Amino acid sequence: MAALTVERVSWTIGAVPIVHDVTLHLEPDEFVALIGPNGAGKTSLFNLVSGLRRPNSGRILLGGDDITAQAPHRRARHGLGRTFQTSAVFGSLTVAGNVALAVQARRGGAMRAWRRRSDRDLTLRVAEILAEVRLEHRAGRTAGSLAHGEKRKLEIALLLAGEPRVLLLDEPMAGVSTEDVPALVEVIRGLTAGTGRSVLMVEHHMEVVLDLADRVAVLHHGALLACDTPAAVMADAFVQEAYLGEGL
Ligand SMILES: Nc1ncnc2c1ncn2[C@@H]1O[C@H](COP(=O)(O)OP(=O)(O)O)[C@@H](O)[C@H]1O
Ligand SMILES: [Mg+2]
Numbered sequence: 090m091a092a093l094t095v096e097r098v099s100w101t102i103g104a105v106p107i108v109h110d111v112t113l114h115l116e117p118d119e120f121v122a123l124i125g126p127n128g129a130g131k132t133s134l135f136n137l138v139s140g141l142r143r144p145n146s147g148r149i150l151l152g153g154d155d156i157t158a159q160a161p162h163r164r165a166r167h168g169l170g171r172t173f174q175t176s177a178v179f180g181s182l183t184v185a186g187n188v189a190l191a192v193q194a195r196r197g198g199a200m201r202a203w204r205r206r207s208d209r210d211l212t213l214r215v216a217e218i219l220a221e222v223r224l225e226h227r228a229g230r231t232a233g234s235l236a237h238g239e240k241r242k243l244e245i246a247l248l249l250a251g252e253p254r255v256l257l258l259d260e261p262m263a264g265v266s267t268e269d270v271p272a273l274v275e276v277i278r279g280l281t282a283g284t285g286r287s288v289l290m291v292e293h294h295m296e297v298v299l300d301l302a303d304r305v306a307v308l309h310h311g312a313l314l315a316c317d318t319p320a321a322v323m324a325d326a327f328v329q330e331a332y333l334g335e336g337l
Contacts, residue, residue, distance in 0.1 A: 238269025
């Protein structure tokens with residue numbers, strides 16, 4: 090069963106079609122990159138999947154469950170995680186403190202007693218997440234003092250605290266300096282490998298896309314032009330004309 094299914098989804102603003110009849114499947118462990126020129130509708134599609142916007146038509150399924158009508162926080166509970174351009178990091182808190190808050194937010198509420206019962210569990214979970222994003226050595230640093238690349242890793246850590254099965258990453262390399270890109274790429278690669286998680290990532294750096302993606306989906310004027318292996322998409326004449334021809 091697909092981890093995420095986008096089925097004939099369309100979204101208009103007034104009479105203007107922004108996302109047009111998009112169908113896309115994401116398998117467990119699969120990494121799909123979403124590319125397309127500025128204004129193609131990539132972020133809009135993310136908004137539809139995460140629930141910030143409702144499609145005019147079509148369905149969105151997480152696992153086998155229809156989540157089309159669900160509010161964003163319910164989708165998150167059901168395993169959908171999303172990063173934003175603007176960060177949700179508390180700059181004056183430590184890196185570990187930020188992750189601990191996110192883990193508590195996930196497990197808190199109805200499970201308030203959990204907090205007192207197992208501070209040790211919390212500490213262990215935070216350490217586990219920091220290890221996954223390779224930020225253990227920064228645990229005691231204030232988040233505000235991190236370089237851009239490390240801040241992105243922390244944002245991914247906050248996402249992992251929600252225990253997502255499907256992750257939506259919107260331009261994770263934006264603002265990251267060239268020398269910090271390889272380390273971030275390795276963290277992002279690790280998000281799917283053998284974890285059962287799936288990633289849908291919007292990214293403009295083609296070398297990163299070709300390196301990470303199992304499949305590449307090309308959006309153009311709100312419609313999906315292609316969704317295939319990186320090699321097949323790069324070889325597609327229509328894609329080359331519509332997208333690659335415009336320059337990256
Ligand atoms: N809330 C909105 N109101 C008006 N226009 C919007 C809104 N959101 C997106 N758009 C328009 O939809 C198109 C797609 O935008 P977007 O999804 O941000 O593209 P991308 O992320 O691919 O650059 C653009 O033309 C943009 O101006
Ligand atoms: Mg965008």
